[in-house]
Amino acid sequence: MLNCMGSMKMNVLNKCLMEHISSQLGKDPSCNLVPVFGDYQSHVSDISAKYSSDVEAQSSTSVAAVTASSTGAGEYAQRLVVNS
Numbered sequence: 001m002l003n004c005m006g007s008m009k010m011n012v013l014n015k016c017l018m019e020h021i022s023s024q025l026g027k028d029p030s031c032n033l034v035p036v037f038g039d040y041q042s043h044v045s046d047i048s049a050k051y052s053s054d055v056e057a058q059s060s061t062s063v064a065a066v067t068a069s070s071t072g073a074g075e076y077a078q079r080l081v082v083n084s
Contacts, residue, residue, distance in 0.1 A: 006051025013043050 002010060017040055024031045 001053050002048065002051050003053040006047055006053075009047045009051060010044070013040070013047065 017036070020036060021033060024033065024036075
């Protein structure tokens with residue numbers, strides 16, 4: 001379970017995700033969103049590790065590195081890192 005700060009970070013993350021998906025679908029409805037969800041998963045893991053109110057969960061959660069891909073997910077990831 002996330003503490004208050006973690007919940008706020010998740011709110012920002014989810015809003016950024018929706019904005020990015022809407023933008024990409026507006027440009028190309030057949031775009032590949034798989035890289036975006038990989039970045040999203042990395043950010044969720046990072047938030048969980050930093051802001052979990054359960055000490056045991058903090059020690060068992062691994063933090064994945066955020067990788068920028070050439071499919072546009074890099075821009076999304078950069079915006080999320082700034083907002084987190």
